[in-house]
Amino acid sequence: MRKFIDKIKPSFEKGGKFGFLHSTFDAFESFLYVPNTVTKRGSHVRDCVDLKRIMIIMVLALVPAMLFGIWNTGYQHSLAFGLDWGFWNIVGYGLVKVIPLYLVSYIVGLAIEFVSAQIRGHEVNEGYLVTGMIIPLIVPADVPLWMLALAVAFAVILGKEVFGGTGMNIWNPALLARAFLFFSYPSKMSGDTIWTAGVTRYLAEGKAYACGEGLVDSFSGATPLAHPSMDGLAAAGTSTWDLIAGFIPGCVGETSVIAILIGAVILIWTGVASWKIMLSSAIGGLAIGYLGYATGVTDLPGYYQLLLGGFAFGTVFMATDPVTSAQTETGKWIYGFLVGALAVTVRLFNPGYPEGMMLAILLMNTFAPLIDHYVVNGAISRRAKKFKTA
Amino acid sequence: MSNTIYLKKGLDIPISGMAVQKTKKVTAPDMVAVKPTDFRGLKPKLLVKEGDKVLAGSPVLCDKETPDILFTSPVSGTVTEIVRGEKRKLLEVRIKADTAQEYLDFGVKKTSELNADQVKSLLMKSGLWPAIVQRPYGIIASPEVKPKAIFVSGFSTAPLAADVEFTLKDEFANIQTGVNALSKLTDGGIHLSLCADNALGTPLHKLENVTFHTFSGKHPAGNVGVQIHHISPIFKGDVVWTISPLMLAAIGKLLNTGKYDMSRLVAVTGPKAKEPAYVKGLPGMPMKMVSEFADGPASEIRFISGDVLTGENVGSDGFLGFFDNQITLIKEGNEYELLGWAKPMRTKLFSTSHTYFSWLTPKKRYDMDTNIHGGPRAFVMSDVYSKVLPMDLYPVHLVKACLAGDIDKMEQFGIYEVLEEDLALCEYVCPSKIEFQSIISDGISLMMKEMA
Numbered sequence: 001m002r003k004f005i006d007k008i009k010p011s012f013e014k015g016g017k018f019g020f021l022h023s024t025f026d027a028f029e030s031f032l033y034v035p036n037t038v039t040k041r042g043s044h045v046r047d048c049v050d051l052k053r054i055m056i057i058m059v060l061a062l063v064p065a066m067l068f069g070i071w072n073t074g075y076q077h078s079l080a081f082g083l084d085w086g087f088w089n090i091v092g093y094g095l096v097k098v099i100p101l102y103l104v105s106y107i108v109g110l111a112i113e114f115v116s117a118q119i120r121g122h123e124v125n126e127g128y129l130v131t132g133m134i135i136p137l138i139v140p141a142d143v144p145l146w147m148l149a150l151a152v153a154f155a156v157i158l159g160k161e162v163f164g165g166t167g168m169n170i171w172n173p174a175l176l177a178r179a180f181l182f183f184s185y186p187s188k189m190s191g192d193t194i195w196t197a198g199v200t201r202y203l204a205e206g207k208a209y210a211c212g213e214g215l216v217d218s219f220s221g222a223t224p225l226a227h228p229s230m231d232g233l234a235a236a237g238t239s240t241w242d243l244i245a246g247f248i249p250g251c252v253g254e255t256s257v258i259a260i261l262i263g264a265v266i267l268i269w270t271g272v273a274s275w276k277i278m279l280s281s282a283i284g285g286l287a288i289g290y291l292g293y294a295t296g297v298t299d300l301p302g303y304y305q306l307l308l309g310g311f312a313f314g315t316v317f318m319a320t321d322p323v324t325s326a327q328t329e330t331g332k333w334i335y336g337f338l339v340g341a342l343a344v345t346v347r348l349f350n351p352g353y354p355e356g357m358m359l360a361i362l363l364m365n366t367f368a369p370l371i372d373h374y375v376v377n378g379a380i381s382r383r384a385k386k387f388k389t390a
Numbered sequence: 391m392s393n394t395i396y397l398k399k400g401l402d403i404p405i406s407g408m409a410v411q412k413t414k415k416v417t418a419p420d421m422v423a424v425k426p427t428d429f430r431g432l433k434p435k436l437l438v439k440e441g442d443k444v445l446a447g448s449p450v451l452c453d454k455e456t457p458d459i460l461f462t463s464p465v466s467g468t469v470t471e472i473v474r475g476e477k478r479k480l481l482e483v484r485i486k487a488d489t490a491q492e493y494l495d496f497g498v499k500k501t502s503e504l505n506a507d508q509v510k511s512l513l514m515k516s517g518l519w520p521a522i523v524q525r526p527y528g529i530i531a532s533p534e535v536k537p538k539a540i541f542v543s544g545f546s547t548a549p550l551a552a553d554v555e556f557t558l559k560d561e562f563a564n565i566q567t568g569v570n571a572l573s574k575l576t577d578g579g580i581h582l583s584l585c586a587d588n589a590l591g592t593p594l595h596k597l598e599n600v601t602f603h604t605f606s607g608k609h610p611a612g613n614v615g616v617q618i619h620h621i622s623p624i625f626k627g628d629v630v631w632t633i634s635p636l637m638l639a640a641i642g643k644l645l646n647t648g649k650y651d652m653s654r655l656v657a658v659t660g661p662k663a664k665e666p667a668y669v670k671g672l673p674g675m676p677m678k679m680v681s682e683f684a685d686g687p688a689s690e691i692r693f694i695s696g697d698v699l700t701g702e703n704v705g706s707d708g709f710l711g712f713f714d715n716q717i718t719l720i721k722e723g724n725e726y727e728l729l730g731w732a733k734p735m736r737t738k739l740f741s742t743s744h745t746y747f748s749w750l751t752p753k754k755r756y757d758m759d760t761n762i763h764g765g766p767r768a769f770v771m772s773d774v775y776s777k778v779l780p781m782d783l784y785p786v787h788l789v790k791a792c793l794a795g796d797i798d799k800m801e802q803f804g805i806y807e808v809l810e811e812d813l814a815l816c817e818y819v820c821p822s823k824i825e826f827q828s829i830i831s832d833g834i835s836l837m838m839k840e841m842a
Contacts, residue, residue: 026765034730038723038760042810042827043817044698045405045720048739049746050764051821052731054771057745123765167768167822270744274773327772327786376784380802383782387623 027114027124055126057272061263062133062317068259069252070094073141076196076249097197098252101136104145108152109135116161127166127323128156134174134317137253138310138358139181140189141197147185151177171365172324175358182358195223195249223250224308230299243307254313257306264316273320276329277336281315282306284340292348305344314357315340324365328375335371339364394586395620397607397780401815403549404740405698406755407666407719409657411556414667418489422465422674423473423482423709424450429520431529431838434461434480442469447494447516447650450483456533462517464652464672466492482709485674493649501570501645509571513641516650520712521637522572525618525630526806527834537631539578539622544594544635545585547612548697550666552657552715554635555592557668562593564642565635571645572633573599583617594635607780615812619781624806636715656710658683660698660718661757662691673712677704684719692760694718699814700827723761730763739763742819743774767822778815783807785816789826792833797840800833809834 029035039046074090074097077083085093109132117124135152155177160169182189224238233239242248246256254260267273289302306312319325319339326335339360346356426434433454438444444463451461465487473482496516504512510533513519522531522540531537545554558565573580579601582594586606589595595602603621605611614632624630636654643651656671663683671679677693684691688706695704695711698718702711710717730736740748740756748754775785783804791799810827817826 032729034727034761034763035765037762037765039762042825043814044692044694044701044703044718044760045403045758045818046762046764046823047741047743047819047821048730048736048763049741049743049819049821050731050823051767051770052764053743053745054821056732123767125767127770165768167770271773272745322771322773325772328784329773329776376787376803379782379784383623384625387625 027117052126054272055129057266057270058130058317059133061266061272062130062137062253064259064262065137065253065256065313065317066098066133068246068256069137069254070098072246072255073097073197073252075247077199080196080199093197097141098136100145101139101141101143101148101252102132104148105135105152106132108149109156112153112156112161116157116165120165122165125166127160128173131155131173134253135177138174138178138251138313138318140194141252142194142199143181143189147181148177151180151184154180167323169323170369171362172318172321175318175362175365178358179362195251224248233300240304240307243304251310251313254310257312260312260316267316267320273316273322274325274332274336276332277320277325277339278315280333280336281319281340284337284342285311285315285344286340287337288341288344288348292344297348305347309347309355310357311340311343314343314361319361319364324368326368326371326375328372330379331368331371331375334375335364335368338367394589394604394606396586397605397611397616397620399777399780400547400608400611401742401778401819402547402608403698403758403815403818404755405549405661405720405758407660407663408550409552409659409663409666409668411553412667413655414658414665414669416670417672417675417679419465419487419672419675419679421470421484421486421676422463422467422672423484423676424461424463424674425482425709425711426451426461426480428712429530430527430834432520436472436480436483438469438483440469440472443467444469444485445492445494447496449517450485451480453530458511458514458533459519459530460514460517461520462494462650464650464674466490493651496644496648496650498648499645501567504571504574506574509574512644516644518637518641518644518650521633521640523632525615525624525632525809526628527838528809529838531631532629535629537576537578537629540572540576540580540631540633541614541618541621542580542582542600542633542635542638543612543614543617544582544592545588545612547585547607547609548716549609549699550657550659550716550718551612551697552655552668554594555588557655557657557715558635558639559593561639561642562596564639564646565594566597566599567642567645568638568640569597569599569642571641572638576631578630581617581621583612583614583621585612610812610815611780613812615807615809616780619783619807626801626806628806634713637713654715656680656714657716658719659716660694660720661759662686662719662721671710673710673714675710677706677708677710677717680717680719681706686721690722692720692722694720698758699818700811721757721759723759725761727761742778743821762823764821764823766824769822769824771821774819774821775816778819779813781807781812785813785826788833789813789824789829792829792836795833795836797837800837805830805833805837 071091071094074094077093078085078090109128113128114124155173159171159173159176163169224233244257248255268275285305286302289305292298293301326332342360343356426432434451435454437449437452445466447462449460450463453459463485467485467487470486471484475481520530524531569580582600583603583605586604589604610616640652652673655668657668658680659666662685664685692703693706694701696714697716735747779785788803791803810830813826813830
């Protein structure tokens with residue numbers, strides 16, 4: 001293997017036959033083998049962690065949410081049509097629904113990454129491995145694939161590459177993809193019927209992969225967020241346990257708080273994502289949630305806000321994106337708190353748009369550099385004062 | 391004794407090859423090199439030509455800007471070769487040593503009878519003035535200024551660093567003399583930092599005429615820059631000097647014996663050093679003198695003058711640096727590793743990150759090599775750097791200011807307080823493989839150019 005790569009390597013180098021594919025070759029080579037480059041300047045030894053490792057841990061942390069998402073996609077379908085499917089039927093249907101989302105996400109996103117790395121003459125950054133993993137988890141399973149492709153292209157090109165690639169972007173690319181879908185095709189991203197796989201097609205064409213006797217009478221398809229009150233939840237037959245375990249309609253990967261918490265534990269222990277952001281975001285959500293509860297805006301106790309919709313997923317996987325979140329430690333507390341607080345505020349006061357997490361994170365992404373600016377300047381002047389008086 | 395300053399951040403890199411405390415041999419180098427590249431920003435002027443005879447202590451170079459600052463030969467012998475690099479930049483003056491060493495006599499001096507100017511002119515004449523490092527920027531001290539204070543770190547936390555007590559065990563009287571002489575050059579006194587674990591055990595704590603500080607923590611707690619940051623930070627306009635205990639001993643020796651005697655114990659360390667131990671040598675001694683320590687062919691081993699974080703790759707034909715008393719031998723890691731980043735375990739490699747499992751074996755020492763273990767990327771992670779920098783600074787902001795060449799920002803973020811060595815650990819842990827030290831180095835060069 002190594003010999004083969006060494007043999008074909010020269011033709012991919014500058015001036016070689018396939019010189020224009022240099023970055024592409026390099027990406028595959030460094031994917032297979034850790035490069036043999038040695039330190040030239042500065043520290044002679046280096047830690048063996050690199051971005052590939054960090055990204056792969058992030059992908060690993062998303063796996064529980066993805067697996068549950070596959071199962072839940074099938075389960076919700078089975079429930080909607082009253083099919084009483086067994087486990088394998090459910091998983092099989094979920095795979096059929098979710099795998100195309102992944103294929104589209106990775107093929108479109110990675111193609112753009114490779115081309116832009118080639119144009120810039122950089123190495124291909126592994127950041128998209130994570131973005132591509134997240135995007136299918138935050139869209140409804142029924143989203144048309146061409147829309148998804150368009151959203152991915154938008155997010156990668158305008159959200160990331162124009163700024164200079166991973167590490168330079170201002171907004172979380174995965175969320176941009178979702179925001180793009182939401183604002184460009186609102187009919188496909190909101191309403192009650194889009195969250196359950198197969199229902200869209202059934203309503204349009206009158207058939208689905210397996211539709212049994214048609215939709216069951218009790219089917220509403222609405223996510224719990226659509227009726228965020230105690231009565232609403234009870235009427236839909238959604239228990240607190242359903243919210244925690246994730247047996248509810250919603251985006252593919254966002255429903256199960258348990259699966260997300262498994263990911264959170266991995267991320268926090270490995271230090272890949274900041275626990276400060278996760279904790280402060282949860283505190284922010286709880287604070288506003290209970291404030292709303294106390295003032296009678298909602299009859300849901302504050303902790304429900306953490307279980308509903310995309311709050312948990314956004315807090316754990318997207319608000320913590322190290323590039324677009326605040327960089328300073330104090331800044332992280334402020335940033336996280338505001339993400340949580342804003343998300344719940346939008347939920348409580350804007351009934352037309354129940355999912356506030358996406359916009360809360362994007363908004364705080366925008367303000368993260370400002371938070372950092374004040375934190376850093378504050379620290380500098382505090383220090384100057386301390387030693388001037390001393 | 392003042393209160394201990396506890397530094398929680400930092401990292402002791404668990405690299406194998408610690409030198410045992412015995413002197414394995416006394417080298418008599420047949421050739422030494424005087425290297426102007428050991429000093430930042432020095433514009434050297436050559437004072438000898440090939441074939442000239444020199445004594446130990448005879449001038450070889452001087453500073454073009456302050457011609458009174460001389461650089462002298464550590465041995466007596468004949469100048470054989472003047473090595474130049476690109477644009478005729480002077481790299482080395484090689485001197486072939488005589489078998490019998492003769493020293494230029496600077497005269498035995500009583501410190502108490504010298505005034506500041508006499509101390510200065512003696513140090514400049516003898517070639518020991520460059521031992522004093524001036525901050526900001528880490529340059530040769532300017533004889534014109536009176537520094538705010540002089541700082542000495544009495545211990546080293548660098549990976550596999552030579553043990554201060556062992557290497558200087560016969561030199562404490564000389565160090566006291568050096569302290570007494572230098573204390574005449576500042577009104578701020580001499581500040582000596584000791585390691586909290588050993589503050590009362592080290593003979594250094596018996597020194598007089600110094601202000602003691604104690605520090606506790608992992609590397610870089612022993613870096614004098616970190617210590618200054620906590621004792622009395624350098625703000626714009628401040629000038630402080632630093633000097634190592636090794637150089638204090640050399641100054642004391644000069645005053646007590648009248649000789650420019652730079653002989654020192656050098657730790658030969660590293661995973662590729664067979665039975666790592668100490669040798670007696672000189673600055674500018676060739677790496678060939680320690681080639682018998684090398685475990686493997688010289689082409690596969692990197693010879694570092696200094697430690698693995700901040701030392702210089704001098705090659706097997708190179709020479710020991712002026713300030714260094716450590717040589718580290720490590721393997722060149724120019725090998726591919728199949729799917730290395732994806733392996734669940736890489737038990738032979740160390741990582742501070744919990745994404746690997748080296749936290750399970752905290753006592754283990756690793757045979758590190760020079761592989762970068764990845765490719766260069768943009769900054770992604772934000773919290774890994776401050777964990778290894780026990781200074782109240784924002785390293786990423788500072789580095790970005792250096793990259794942007796923004797003088798005002800560099801000033802704000804503390805360019806005056808740091809040298810490359812202080813940020814070396816940030817470079818070590820960086821998952822994006824960004825070269826902190828050379829970026830800081832370029833930043834400092836820019837500051838010197840713009841602020842001159």
